[in-house]
Every structure is written in structure tokens, then in C-alpha cells.
Amino acid sequence: MLGTFTFENPTRIHFGQNALESLNQELPKFGKNVLLVYGGGSIKKSGLYDQVVEILKANGKTITEDAGVMSNPTVDKLYEGVERAKAGNVDFILAVGGGSVIDYAKAVSVSINCKEDPWEKYFERMEDVDCEIVPVGTVLTMVGTGSEMNGGSVITNHAKKLKIGHVFGPNVFPKFSILDPTYTYTLPTYQMVAGLFDIMSHLLEQYFSGTDDNTSDYVIEGLLRSVIHSARIAVKNPKDYEARSNIMWTATWALNTFTHMGKPGDWMVHMLGQAVGAYTDATHGMTLAAVSIPYYKHILQAGLPKFKRYALNVWNVDPTGKTDEEIALAGLDAMADYMREIGVVMNLTDLGATPDMIEGIADATFILKGGYKVLTRDEVVAILKASL
Amino acid sequence: MLGTFTFENPTRIHFGQNALESLNQELPKFGKNVLLVYGGGSIKKSGLYDQVVEILKANGKTITEDAGVMSNPTVDKLYEGVERAKAGNVDFILAVGGGSVIDYAKAVSVSINCKEDPWEKYFERMEDVDCEIVPVGTVLTMVGTGSEMNGGSVITNHAKKLKIGHVFGPNVFPKFSILDPTYTYTLPTYQMVAGLFDIMSHLLEQYFSGTDDNTSDYVIEGLLRSVIHSARIAVKNPKDYEARSNIMWTATWALNTFTHMGKPGDWMVHMLGQAVGAYTDATHGMTLAAVSIPYYKHILQAGLPKFKRYALNVWNVDPTGKTDEEIALAGLDAMADYMREIGVVMNLTDLGATPDMIEGIADATFILKGGYKVLTRDEVVAILKASL
Numbered sequence: 001m002l003g004t005f006t007f008e009n010p011t012r013i014h015f016g017q018n019a020l021e022s023l024n025q026e027l028p029k030f031g032k033n034v035l036l037v038y039g040g041g042s043i044k045k046s047g048l049y050d051q052v053v054e055i056l057k058a059n060g061k062t063i064t065e066d067a068g069v070m071s072n073p074t075v076d077k078l079y080e081g082v083e084r085a086k087a088g089n090v091d092f093i094l095a096v097g098g099g100s101v102i103d104y105a106k107a108v109s110v111s112i113n114c115k116e117d118p119w120e121k122y123f124e125r126m127e128d129v130d131c132e133i134v135p136v137g138t139v140l141t142m143v144g145t146g147s148e149m150n151g152g153s154v155i156t157n158h159a160k161k162l163k164i165g166h167v168f169g170p171n172v173f174p175k176f177s178i179l180d181p182t183y184t185y186t187l188p189t190y191q192m193v194a195g196l197f198d199i200m201s202h203l204l205e206q207y208f209s210g211t212d213d214n215t216s217d218y219v220i221e222g223l224l225r226s227v228i229h230s231a232r233i234a235v236k237n238p239k240d241y242e243a244r245s246n247i248m249w250t251a252t253w254a255l256n257t258f259t260h261m262g263k264p265g266d267w268m269v270h271m272l273g274q275a276v277g278a279y280t281d282a283t284h285g286m287t288l289a290a291v292s293i294p295y296y297k298h299i300l301q302a303g304l305p306k307f308k309r310y311a312l313n314v315w316n317v318d319p320t321g322k323t324d325e326e327i328a329l330a331g332l333d334a335m336a337d338y339m340r341e342i343g344v345v346m347n348l349t350d351l352g353a354t355p356d357m358i359e360g361i362a363d364a365t366f367i368l369k370g371g372y373k374v375l376t377r378d379e380v381v382a383i384l385k386a387s388l
Numbered sequence: 389m390l391g392t393f394t395f396e397n398p399t400r401i402h403f404g405q406n407a408l409e410s411l412n413q414e415l416p417k418f419g420k421n422v423l424l425v426y427g428g429g430s431i432k433k434s435g436l437y438d439q440v441v442e443i444l445k446a447n448g449k450t451i452t453e454d455a456g457v458m459s460n461p462t463v464d465k466l467y468e469g470v471e472r473a474k475a476g477n478v479d480f481i482l483a484v485g486g487g488s489v490i491d492y493a494k495a496v497s498v499s500i501n502c503k504e505d506p507w508e509k510y511f512e513r514m515e516d517v518d519c520e521i522v523p524v525g526t527v528l529t530m531v532g533t534g535s536e537m538n539g540g541s542v543i544t545n546h547a548k549k550l551k552i553g554h555v556f557g558p559n560v561f562p563k564f565s566i567l568d569p570t571y572t573y574t575l576p577t578y579q580m581v582a583g584l585f586d587i588m589s590h591l592l593e594q595y596f597s598g599t600d601d602n603t604s605d606y607v608i609e610g611l612l613r614s615v616i617h618s619a620r621i622a623v624k625n626p627k628d629y630e631a632r633s634n635i636m637w638t639a640t641w642a643l644n645t646f647t648h649m650g651k652p653g654d655w656m657v658h659m660l661g662q663a664v665g666a667y668t669d670a671t672h673g674m675t676l677a678a679v680s681i682p683y684y685k686h687i688l689q690a691g692l693p694k695f696k697r698y699a700l701n702v703w704n705v706d707p708t709g710k711t712d713e714e715i716a717l718a719g720l721d722a723m724a725d726y727m728r729e730i731g732v733v734m735n736l737t738d739l740g741a742t743p744d745m746i747e748g749i750a751d752a753t754f755i756l757k758g759g760y761k762v763l764t765r766d767e768v769v770a771i772l773k774a775s776l
Contacts, residue, residue, distance in 0.1 A: 001569075001633035004404025009397065012558075015649070016392025170400075181389075215614040215634045215641075222610030226603045245389035246603045249649070253603075261403070261637070 002212040003262035011149045011256075012176040015249065017241070019180045020051060020139065026176050027059040030135055031091025034061045035084065037105045038096045039069045043141060046186060052096055052139065064088030066108075069097065073104035075119045075157045081108045082118070085134070095138045095174075099145025102138050106153040106172055109134045123155055123164040129172065138177040143184055143248045144195035144285065146202065146255025148177035163274060179252065181245040185238055189343070192238065194285030196231045196247065197344045200224065201269055201288040202254040207310065208296070208303055209266040209370050216259045221313045223250050223259070228314070228338060235342045266371025269295055272383065275364035282351035289344035290351055293336050294386035298379065300328055303372030307331060348387045358384050390600040391650035399537045399644075400564040403637065405629070407568045408439060408527065414564050415447040418523055419479025422449045423472065425493045426484045427457045431529065434574060440484055440527065452476030454496075457485065460544045460551065461492035463507045469496045470506070473522070483526045483562075487533025490526050494541040494560055497522045511543055511552040517560065526565040531572055531636045532583035532673065534590065534643025536565035551662060567640070569633040573626055577731070580626065582673030584619045584635065585732045588612065589657055589676040590642040596684070596694055597654040597758050604647045609701045611638050611647070616702070616726060623730045654759025657683055660771065663752035670739035677732035678739055681724050682774035686767065688716055691760030695719060736775045746772050 014022035034056055043049040056063055066081050085093070085108055095105035111118035113131040121127050140148045147153075151168035187195070207220045227250045233243035253259065272295065273287035280287070300307050308324045311317040311331025319327050336346070345351055353361070362380045375383075402410035422444055431437040444451055454472050457465060473481070473496055483493035499506035501519040509515045528536045535541075539556035572580070595608045615638045621631035641647065660683065661675035668675070688695050696712045699705040699719025707715050724734070733739055741749070750768045763771075 001403075001637050002630060004407065006400065006402050006410070008400040012394065012396040014394050015389075019392065022394070213617065213630055213634060215611070215618075215637045218610035218614035219607055219641075220610070221613075222606035222608070223603070225609075226606035229601065230603075242390060242601055245650075246601060249389050249603045253607075262633075 001214050001216075001262045005261050007257065007261055008170045009149065009173065009256055009258070010170050010175075011173045013149065013179060013252070014176065015179045016245070017180060017182055019178045020055070022176075022178060023052070023055045023139070024059065026137055027056070027061065030137070030175070032060065032062055033064065033088055033090045033092070035064050035066050035081070035088060035090040035093045035108070036096070037066045037069060037081070037093060037101055037108070039067070039071075039098070039101050042186070043096055046183070048096065048139070048141065048183065052094070056094070062088070064090055069101045069104045071100050072154070072156045072163065073100050073107070075123075075155055077104065078107050078111065078118065078155060082111045085112045090134060093134055093136045095136060096141065098140070098142030099147040102136075102140070102147040102174065103145070103153040103155070105136045105138070106147075106151070106168060106174075107155055109136045110168065110172055119155065119157060122166045123157070123162075126166060129168065133171055135175045138174045139183075140177055140179050140248075141183045142187060142191070142195065143251040144198040146252055148174060148179065149252050149256040152255075161278070163278065179248055181241060181248045184244050184248060189235070189238070191283065193235065193343045194283045194289075195251070196227065196234070196285070196342060197289045197339070198285035199227050199247070199251045199254050201285070201292065203227070203259065204292075205267050205269055206259050206263055206265050208299075208306055208372065209264045210262070211305075212262075214262050216261055216263050220259050223254055224314050226250050227254075231342050264370035267368050268371055268375065271366045271368055272380070275361045276348060276351065276353060278364050279357050279361050280348075280352045282345075286345040286351055289339060290346065290348045291383065291387045293332060293339075293346070294383050296332055297329075298383050298386070299371060299373045300325070300332070304328055306372070348384070353388065355385075355388060358388075389602050389604075389650045393649050395645065395649055396558045397537065397561065397644055397646070398558050398563075399561045401537065401567060401640070402564065403567045404633070405568055405570055407566045408443070410564075410566060411440070411443045411527070412447065414525055415444070415449065418525070418563070420448065420450055421452065421476055421478045421480070423452050423454050423469070423476060423478040423481045423496070424484070425454045425457060425469070425481060425489055425496070427455070427459075427486070427489050430574070431484055434571070436484065436527070436529065436571065440482070444482070450476070452478055457489045457492045459488045460542070461488050461495070463511075463543055463545045465492065466495050466499065466506065466543060470499045473500045478522060481522055481524045483524060484529065486528070486530030487535040490524075490528070490535040490562065491533070491541040491543070493524045493526070494535070494539070494556065494562075495543055497524045498556065498560055507543065507545060510554045511545070511550075514554060517556065521559055523563045524560075526562045527571075528565055528567050528636075529571045530575055530579070530583065531639040532586040534640055536562060536567065537640050537644040540643070549666070551666065567636055569629060569636045572632050572636060577623070577626070579671065581623065581731045582671045582677075583639070584615065584622070584673070584730060585677045585727065586673035587615050587635070587639045587642050589673070589680065591615070591647065592680075593655050593657055594647050594651055594653050595698065596687075596691055596760065597652045598650070599693075600650075602650050604649055604651050608647050611642055612702050614638050615642075619730050620726075652758035655756050656759055656763065659754045659756055660768070663749045664736060664739065664741060666752050667745050667749050668736075668740045670733075674733040674739055677727060678734060678736045679771065679775045681720060681727075681734070682771050684720055685717075686771050686774070687759060687761045688713070688720070692716055694760070736772065741776065743773075743776065746776075
């Protein structure tokens with residue numbers, strides 16, 4: 001715990017079956033004109049849309065609809081949402097959906113009263129918010145991104161071929177988030193498994209950084225053990241409430257800033273995965289899975305003590321008669337076995353990537369510092385080739 | 389994670405060496421008339437008092453002094469503090485000290501504008517706050533209680549022979565807390581070690597409850613491993629910044645409500661320890677240490693799967709050739725060895741308790757539900773006798 005930091009997380013979480021009822025406690029605290037943000041038709045099919053609208057109306061709210069948020073919300077959609085919000089004189093935003101819907105809602109919340117172009121200000125120039133923020137509340141239906149309890153927002157600009165994330169401060173965090181694990185039951189298996197790996201990757205990308213003894217690493221090991229255990233149950237029985245609730249809570253804490261305290265973080269797996277995503281349009285979590293083992297094997301020597309610790313504390317590798325490197329590799333082998341067991345995609349070829357894309361993906365990969373090794377472009381190419 | 393809960397923790401933490409500088413960012417957010425709450429002379433001796441006063445003055449604050457908060461703050465001191473606060477027209481309270489000072493500051497904060505007697509309202513009748521709360525900020529100098537990031541406040545009424553804790557809601561949590569690990573360097577070893585066991589006990593009293601698979605238990609195992617590791621270093625070298633910083637951060641998260649989510653909690657070790665404290669005036673953490681092993685051995689059969697898990701995941705007990713009970717007992721033996729290693733008091737006799745006190749201590753012990761076994765009064769007596 002050698003770092004100096006400020007920790008603040010003001011989001012109020014209502015967790016558990018029927019947590020939606022707490023919307024009745026929350027709504028009176030906020031304004032009358034509500035922007036109701038959601039994605040496609042899944043919340044209409046599940047009946048959640050009707051329930052939410054009923055509660056909004058019972059609380060005397062006027063609803064402005066903002067549907068059709070796509071899985072990588074675009075700047076064009078953002079502009080449209082801001083206009084809708086202004087037309088509805090909106091003073092509260094309720095986001096019902098997964099990470100994309102919530103990311104988008106936050107982007108709208110800081111743009112309604114913004115005098116400049118929000119894409120340029122927040123995403124291209126990464127500036128702080130200096131206008132009044134319209135508060136956001138959320139009802140989470142998909143787990144993985146942690147957006148329900150942090151300030152992150154990722155917006156895509158197709159015209160400029162850019163997908164940029166801004167981590168806003170605590171004033172942009174959702175005021176409340178409603179987490180009912182049963183809402184996650186209906187997600188198709190492929191998306192569920194991709195989300196499971198996304199959670200794991202968030203934890204690993206914080207874990208594999210820093211060389212000090214850090215309480216965060218002990219907590220991350222605990223969260224990893226929890227999500228690995230519950231994922232094995234959930235893939236066999238997606239309606240196991242206990243497993244789905246543990247996964248939901250772990251996902252929130254995997255990326256709500258707590259486990260990042262005092263650590264630099266190594267976000268190269270996300271950088272590689274996002275570049276792959278730009279070329280293949282593959283599901284986010286699967287792009288992370290496809291590059292993870294090759295990436296970690298590539299940097300293993302540079303972070304050997306931590307990879308050894310990972311093998312021992314997360315995968316219970318028996319160290320008897322093994323060198324440190326053998327222990328560390330056995331940990332990655334156990335991780336790879338687990339990934340196959342839950343059914344993630346293990347290589348880029350299966351995601352539609354071809355050898356001729358490698359150079360382009362490498363060009364699109366931002367190289368970050370913070371991990372055990374700062375990659376060269378040649379190393380990025382080598383890792384991508386090993387991931388095919 | 390079978391429980392339904394609301395989680396909210398609005399306290400902003402400034403952590404690290406020289407975190408006191410952030411007081412300059414915080415003070416402008418609050419009122420001009422500050423009640424400066426502290427205990428004995430230790431912050432004057434260390435120079436912290438002068439630093440804090442200088443920053444308060446540089447920020448244009450008018451200071452009302454409220455010194456002499458004792459380690460078990462009394463209701464008489466509370467009444468006196470409320471009068472001081474009213475006389476100073478106080479609109480902000482800055483607590484500089486450990487858990488007792490912060491507990492006391494919270495009690496004052498909810499009492500200044502309270503029309504009823506605060507002892508009767510909050511502690512005897514356990515009522516909610518319905519008056520305006522004067523905000524509290526803290527500078528932490530001793531770790532263990534977690535009061536810097538929760539709503540707990542324990543007040544002692546000597547006339548009525550009562551020591552009662554009230555867990556207030558998030559509106560009473562400190563608005564900010566400043567955590568500089570170097571402030572903990574000067575604490576005498578005996579107090580440091582008592583605090584180390586208090587932290588461990590907070591974690592264990594949450595861990596040894598519930599039978600579901602719960603993410604909180606995995607996190608608790610991580611925090612336990614962290615504090616055990618760092619405690620061993622800190623007792624040898626109290627000025628090891630890394631160890632002291634990990635201990636400080638673990639202490640905060642051991643009792644800021646996060647790891648209690650979805651769990652009933654078993655607070656019998658605190659109930660036993662507090663009753664011992666009323667009879668012997670022994671240091672809080674040491675009273676917990678003296679009763680812990682006898683208590684846990686007594687309830688071991690009722691919670692055998694969890695005690696086995698504790699032995700394996702926290703103490704790395706080798707299960708080869710052992711029954712579940714033998715594994716569980718080996719875990720408690722490892723814990724006892726560790727306790728002796730860091731130097732806690734292992735029995736009530738060394739704390740000044742005598743056989744003739746046992747019946748009285750048993751009478752003073754509140755028996756709580758939530759753990760693996762609800763004790764009878766005879767069992768309380770048996771555990772206390774085994775602790776002598």
C-alpha cells in the first residue's frame with residue numbers, strides 16, 4: 001500500500017431479489033422529468049420495462065423515452081439523447097440495462113448543460129465537467145463493466161474511428177443502482193460467459209501491477225476465487241441465484257475503484273482486446289479472453305513473483321519440486337483449463353481475425369505503462385500472432 | 389450472497405503520507421465555526437495539533453476547542469461537548485484521534501440540534517436522527533475501530549453502568565477522513581497489538597456466520613491474510629510504512645459495512661470482551677483476544693465447514709490425513725500461535741480477571757444471535773472459565 005490516493009464512492013446500492021421496489025424510495029429524491037434510457041427490446045420482453053414505467057408513473061414522474069442505446073454507444077446517439085433530454089426538460093436520468101446503457105446515460109448527464117461539444121470536451125480533450133450534472137440512477141440487467149458504481153463512460157465515434165473512455169469523478173457516479181441478480185438469468189450463455197471473463201480480466205489487470213505488498217492484491221485474490229467458483233456453477237445452471245448474486249456483486253467491486261487503490265494497473269489486455277474489437281466486432285469479453293494467455297505468458301518473466309503468487313493463492317498450484325517459473329506457468333495452465341471449462345473463446349481466429357489483420361490491430365493498440373513490461377509494437381504483433 | 393441489502397458509504401478517504409494537506413481542499417466545503425475534538429496530549433506532543441490548527445487558521449476558521457475525550461467517551465463528556473458546540477455556534481466538527489474521539493464527534497454531531505436527551509434517544513431507545521446533523525471530518529491517528537468510515541458510535545454511561553453502541557446511517561458517516569499511516573508509528577506496542585487483534589476480530593466476527601456461498605467471505609479471507617502478514621512485520625518494526633499502511637487500510641475495510649453485506653455477523657466475541665472490559669478496564673482488543681480461542685473452540689462443531697475453510701484458506705493447514713475437525717482445530721492452533729507471536733494477551737487472568745468475577749461478567753454479557761450457535765448463560769460461564 002505504498003501509493004497515495006483519494007477514495008470516494010458515493011453510489012447507493014440496492015441489492016437482491018425484488019430490489020426494484022427501492023425505486024419507490026429513490027424517486028422522490030429527484031426531479032419530476034425523467035429521461036428513461038434503455039437499449040433494445042429485451043427489457044420489454046422480460047416485463048421489466050412495464051414495471052419501471054408503472055413505478056415512475058406512480059411516483060408522478062413525466063417520462064421522456066430514450067430507447068435504442070447500442071452496445072457500443074455512439075457519439076451520434078449521444079447528441080440525439082442530449083436533444084431529447086433538453087426537449088423533455090429532464091432533471092433526472094434512469095438507465096435500465098447493462099454497461100453500455102449506463103455509460104451512455106452518464107455521458108448524457110454531463111452533456112445536457114455543457115456549452116461545448118461533449119465529444120470534443122470529454123472524450124477527445126479528456127476535460128473535467130464544469131457544468132451542472134443531471135443525476136443518474138440505474139437498474140442493472142447485465143453484469144461485467146462495473147459502470148453501475150463508477151464514473152466510467154466509453155463512447156464510440158465511427159466517423160473518426162475512435163472509441164474513447166473517460167473516467168469521470170464521483171459526482172458523475174450513479175446516485176443509486178438497483179442490482180437484482182434474477183435480471184441476469186435471461187442473458188444468452190455466450191454473453192454471460194463473455195461477461196464472466198470481463199470481470200476476471202478487470203481483477204487481473206489490477207492485480208498484475210505493482211511490486212509492493214498491497215492489501216488490494218489480497219482482496220483481488222478473494223474476489224477472483226469467488227467469481228471462479230460461482231462461474232463454474234452459473235455455466236451449468238444459469239438460474240442458480242446464489243452463483244448469479246455472487247457474480248453480480250463481484251463484478252461491481254471488480255471495477256468500482258476500491259481494488260485499484262495504491263496500484264498502477266496494467267490495462268494492456270483491454271487495449272489489445274479493444275483493438276481486436278474494432279477489427280472484428282467480436283464480443284468484448286471474448287476479445288480479452290483470446291489475448292490473455294499469450295499476453296500473460298509474454299510478460300511472465302517480468303512479473304514472476306506475482307505470477308507465482310497468483311498460481312499459489314488463486315489456483316492452489318502445488319509448488320513441490322517446481323521452479324518459480326514452473327509454478328507460475330502451472331497457474332496460467334490452470335487458468336486456461338478454467339477458461340475452456342466455462343466456454344470462452346481461446347483464440348482470435350475463432351473471433352474472425354485473420355493474419356492479414358494483425359498489423360492493423362497492432363496499429364490500433366494503445367500501449368500503456370503500468371504493467372510489469374512496457375510492450376514495443378513488435379511485441380504487440382508477437383502477442384497477437386500467438387493469439388491467432 | 390443470499391441476503392437483500394442496501395450498501396452506501398459516502399466517506400471520502402485521503403490516504404497516504406502527507407494526506408493532511410488535503411485538509412486544505414476539504415475545509416472550504418464546510419462552515420466557518422469548527423469544533424476541534426481530540427483526546428489527551430499525544431497530538432500536541434507529536435506536533436499534529438499545531439499543524440491542524442495552522443491549517444484551520446489559514447482557511448479562516450474559528451476554532452472551539454473540545455479536548456480530553458477519554459478512551460471510552462462518557463455521556464457526561466457528550467453533554468459538555470454539545471454545550472461547547474452550541475456556545476461556539478459550531479457548523480463543522482473536526483475529530484483528530486482514534487476511534488473513541490471519532491465516535492464521540494459523531495455523537496456530538498447528532499446531538500447539537502436534537503431537542504431530546506441524546507443519550508436516551510440514540511443509545512437507550514436506539515432512535516434514528518431527525519434533527520439537522522453537523523458534519524464531521526476526521527484525521528485518524530490510531531487504527532482498529534473503523535469509525536473513520538462508518539456510522540458507529542459507542543458511549544458509556546457510568547451512572548447507569550451501560551456502554552451502548554449505536555450504528556447510525558450514512559448521513560452520520562464522516563464526510564472525509566485523512567489516513568496517514570505515519571501517524572500510527574508512535575502508538576505504544578501494547579496498544580498497537582491490541583488494535584491488530586481488534587481488526588482481526590472484526591473480520592472473524594463477520595466471517596463466522598452464514599452458511600451460504602458469499603463473496604464477502606472471500607474478501608474477508610483476503611483482508612485476514614493481509615493483516616496477518618503485515619502485523620508480523622509491524623510488531624518487529626513499527627515504522628515499516630508498507631506494513632502500517634496495509635494495516636490502516638485493512639482496518640478501515642474490516643468495519644466499514646462492505647464485508648458485512650449479505651451476512652448476519654456473530655458479535656459474541658465483542659459482547660464477551662465488552663463485559664470483561666466493564667469488570668477489568670482492560671484494553672478492548674486484549675479482552676477480545678483473551679476469549680477468542682475458547683469461544684471458537686466452543687462453537688467449532690456448530691460451524692465446522694466454515695472453521696475448516698478458515699484453516700485451509702487463511703492458515704494454509706495441510707489437510708492430508710486429517711478429519712474435518714482436526715483440520716478446523718489445526719486452524720485455531722495456527723491462529724493461537726500467531727496471537728502469541730504478535731504478543732496479545734491470551735487469557736483473562738493476565739487482564740486482571742479473577743474466578744469470582746465470572747458470574748458478574750456473564751450477567752453483563754449480551755447474548756446475540758447471528759453466529760453458528762446461540763449461547764446459553766451456562767455456556768457463557770463455561771467459555772469465560774476456559775478463558776481464565
